[in-house]
Amino acid sequence: MxxxxxxxxxxxGKFTAVNHLNxxxxxxxxxxxxxxxxxKTTLMRMICTLxxxxxxxxxxxxxxxxxMGENYRKKLGYLPQDFGFYPEFTVQDYLLYIxxxxxxxxxxxxxxxxxxISGVGLSKAANKKMRKLSGGMKRRAGIAQxxxxxPAVLVLDEPTAGLDPNERxxxxxxxxxxxxxxxxxxxxxxxxxxxxxxxxxxxxREGELVHRGTAAQLIASMKESVWKCYAxxxxxxxxxxxxxxxxxxxxxxxxxxxxxxxxxPAMDAVPEEANLEDVFLYYxxxxxxxxxxxx
Amino acid sequence: MVRFEIKKIFGKRINKLxxxxxxxxxxxxxxxxxRDVRCYQEDGSVRSGVAAISQLKKLKNKxxxxxxxxVIKKVVQENQLSRDSETIKLARQQSFDDIREMINAGFxxxxxxxYYTADQISPEKAAKLYEQRIEKLKEELSAGNEEGNYTNKxxxxxxxxxxxxxxxLYYEYAEGWKALLDSQYLPTLMIITIVxxxxxxxxxxxxEFQYKTDSVFFSSRLGRSRAIxxxxxxGFLAITVVYWSVMLLFSAIILCVVGFGGAxxxxxxxxGNWESFYNITYLQDWLLTMFGGYAGNLFILSFAMLISxxxxxxxxxxxxxxxxxxxxxxxxxxxxxxKIMNFFPDxxxxxxxxxxxxxxxxxxxxxxxxxxxLIVLYFLLSLAIIPxxxxxxxxxxxx
Numbered sequence: 001m002x003x004x005x006x007x008x009x010x011x012x013g014k015f016t017a018v019n020h021l022n023x024x025x026x027x028x029x030x031x032x033x034x035x036x037x038x039x040k041t042t043l044m045r046m047i048c049t050l051x052x053x054x055x056x057x058x059x060x061x062x063x064x065x066x067x068m069g070e071n072y073r074k075k076l077g078y079l080p081q082d083f084g085f086y087p088e089f090t091v092q093d094y095l096l097y098i099x100x101x102x103x104x105x106x107x108x109x110x111x112x113x114x115x116x117i118s119g120v121g122l123s124k125a126a127n128k129k130m131r132k133l134s135g136g137m138k139r140r141a142g143i144a145q146x147x148x149x150x151p152a153v154l155v156l157d158e159p160t161a162g163l164d165p166n167e168r169x170x171x172x173x174x175x176x177x178x179x180x181x182x183x184x185x186x187x188x189x190x191x192x193x194x195x196x197x198x199x200x201x202x203x204x205r206e207g208e209l210v211h212r213g214t215a216a217q218l219i220a221s222m223k224e225s226v227w228k229c230y231a232x233x234x235x236x237x238x239x240x241x242x243x244x245x246x247x248x249x250x251x252x253x254x255x256x257x258x259x260x261x262x263x264x265p266a267m268d269a270v271p272e273e274a275n276l277e278d279v280f281l282y283y284x285x286x287x288x289x290x291x292x293x294x295x
Numbered sequence: 296m297v298r299f300e301i302k303k304i305f306g307k308r309i310n311k312l313x314x315x316x317x318x319x320x321x322x323x324x325x326x327x328x329x330r331d332v333r334c335y336q337e338d339g340s341v342r343s344g345v346a347a348i349s350q351l352k353k354l355k356n357k358x359x360x361x362x363x364x365x366v367i368k369k370v371v372q373e374n375q376l377s378r379d380s381e382t383i384k385l386a387r388q389q390s391f392d393d394i395r396e397m398i399n400a401g402f403x404x405x406x407x408x409x410y411y412t413a414d415q416i417s418p419e420k421a422a423k424l425y426e427q428r429i430e431k432l433k434e435e436l437s438a439g440n441e442e443g444n445y446t447n448k449x450x451x452x453x454x455x456x457x458x459x460x461x462x463x464l465y466y467e468y469a470e471g472w473k474a475l476l477d478s479q480y481l482p483t484l485m486i487i488t489i490v491x492x493x494x495x496x497x498x499x500x501x502x503e504f505q506y507k508t509d510s511v512f513f514s515s516r517l518g519r520s521r522a523i524x525x526x527x528x529x530g531f532l533a534i535t536v537v538y539w540s541v542m543l544l545f546s547a548i549i550l551c552v553v554g555f556g557g558a559x560x561x562x563x564x565x566x567g568n569w570e571s572f573y574n575i576t577y578l579q580d581w582l583l584t585m586f587g588g589y590a591g592n593l594f595i596l597s598f599a600m601l602i603s604x605x606x607x608x609x610x611x612x613x614x615x616x617x618x619x620x621x622x623x624x625x626x627x628x629x630x631x632x633x634k635i636m637n638f639f640p641d642x643x644x645x646x647x648x649x650x651x652x653x654x655x656x657x658x659x660x661x662x663x664x665x666x667x668x669l670i671v672l673y674f675l676l677s678l679a680i681i682p683x684x685x686x687x688x689x690x691x692x693x694x
Contacts (some may be wrong), residue, residue, distance in 0.1 A: 045694075050514055
């Protein structure tokens with residue numbers, strides 16, 4: 001399975017959401033990282049044939065996915081960011097319906113639905129109406145519907161958004177389990193989720209691919225260092241104006257700062273090992289002076 | 296898949312409420328229609344509803360049979376012999392009231408209906424009732440307000456239709472059919488039904504966007520093919536089942552209570568349709584009305600579904616059946632629009648009330664009644680909407 005994105009562009013009026021993007025993906029988990037409006041969801045919707053590109057193509061094993069139609073979609077599983085459901089359907093009805101529109105034969109669908117319901121831990125809620133499920137349960141029903149056809153391409157848009165830490169860890173593990181022998185494209189704001197499960201990370205900004213690689217490669221690609229230092233509260237604004245602050249923690253006698261900078265930001269600053277959050281900030285973060293320096 | 300689409304429609308709380316409301320409206324409508332069957336007593340009291348039916352049936356069936364010249368003469372004589380008070384007269388006239396009304400309608404002046412015509416006419420003149428019907432039409436077509444409204448071909452058609460009516464007419468008690476078809480309740484029920492079904496089908500397409508289930512739907516294997524077909528099928532199934540359930544229940548209640556008798560009588564046997572050029576029986580009138588209403592329902596509601604696909608708004612879609620079934624009634628009052636409005640689909644919801652209006656049209660060189668034309672036209676248009684619905688939804692993008 002190879003998904004090839006070739007010179008892909010999507011414009012909405014004058015706004016360019018995806019700009020001449022080129023990526024090739026094979027089996028494995030790909031984490032898509034970027035700030036809001038970076039074009040992640042638009043890219044995913046094009047991969048799911050929900051949007052047609054303005055120019056460029058996406059091919060699956062060499063064939064244009066738009067021309068493939070059903071033959072492509074039968075390989076596809078999608079959990080959208082705004083996962084909607086039919087409020088009056090029970091979990092079982094909902095999954096049976098999605099199985100039907102995915103073209104599963106009723107006998108196969110019934111077995112698959114039962115397997116997935118227990119697989120995602122919804123056995124006790126199988127006959128509950130969808131509208132009565134908690135946020136985490138809805139997401140689990142969402143991943144179950146995406147997995148119904150055992151997809152070769154699994155697209156998950158912000159799958160852990162809004163979940164409590166327990167649900168998030170559980171969900172993350174579930175995705176890891178499902179990731180074998182398929183291509184999983186995962187988008188999230190939560191950097192640690194990607195750090196744990198993605199084999200390769202794609203960084204997107206303003207519709208373009210800024211960088212790609214493993215977590216270690218991305219960390220190594222940083223041209224600045226990470227520093228930890230302590231500052232008085234009155235000095236914090238000075239650091240915020242001049243440096244990218246990766247983390248701030250209030251202490252009784254001041255503030256502990258994690259700073260990304262080429263030079264040592266303070267005399268007492270000590271170098272720290274970089275992590276993926278630092279990478280995110282390095283590529284996408286802004287100093288306060290970049291945005292509201294006048295305030 | 297159709298099963299799930301049906302489940303989506305009837306699983307919605309508002310739609311369950313709509314069905315219960317529709318059932319209650321059918322019961323109320325039937326009760327009112329039955330209540331309107333009245334039998335006047337010689338003591339001045341009036342029996343209505345179930346209490347009046349058997350008495351009225353006995354009275355009217357005294358005149359069962361062909362309404363020949365002799366029968367017409369006899370009706371005029373009996374009508375004029377009575378020197379009783381108005382109250383007693385009203386009670387005694389009931390048995391031949393339908394034939395009396397045929398005489399009133401036939402011999403009333405062109406300017407308007409006169410209830411007392413039968414009280415003054417001679418039996419010999421009244422006996423020429425059927426010839427008078429044709430003569431009156433010819434006069435009306437060649438003079439007065441009707442002049443210019445009909446082409447010569449249309450006039451010939453109307454006269455031919457009048458002349459083709461097989462006389463003498465057969466008469467018997469047909470209050471069940473009259474209560475069902477000649478009252479205002481049936482057209483009102485049809486409009487209510489179409490508005491209510493509008494609620495049921497309004498969300499079939501747009502709810503996918505409202506519930507944000509569109510992404511999963513359209514990215515599924517059959518989401519842009521058979522799943523859409525199943526939505527269309529569910530829509531048409533819901534329209535068909537609910538419409539016919541309502542109409543059959545309404546008809547069955549009235550006919551079971553008031554009586555099935557008179558199904559074979561021509562609709563001209565009475566005041567309501569004396570001037571109609573449709574030479575059909577009450578049973579055929581019922582079939583025409585029902586299938587006309589069905590064609591109207593199919594078109595208006597499939598058009599509403601098309602709006603649902605294009606607008607992605609359930610709220611806007613709900614208003615479409617209401618606008619299409621009610622607005623033309625008001626627009627038709629504007630003189631220049633009157634003729635055009637006769638071809639709007641709402642006309643199909645009122646067939647039984649307007650069968651006596653001389654609405655004709657010319658299709659392929661042949662003159663026919665407007666209703667058969669509209670039934671075929673709107674049925675075909677409903678079918679033509681299906682591929683537009685399918686393609687419109689198939690091409691939908693999720694932005």
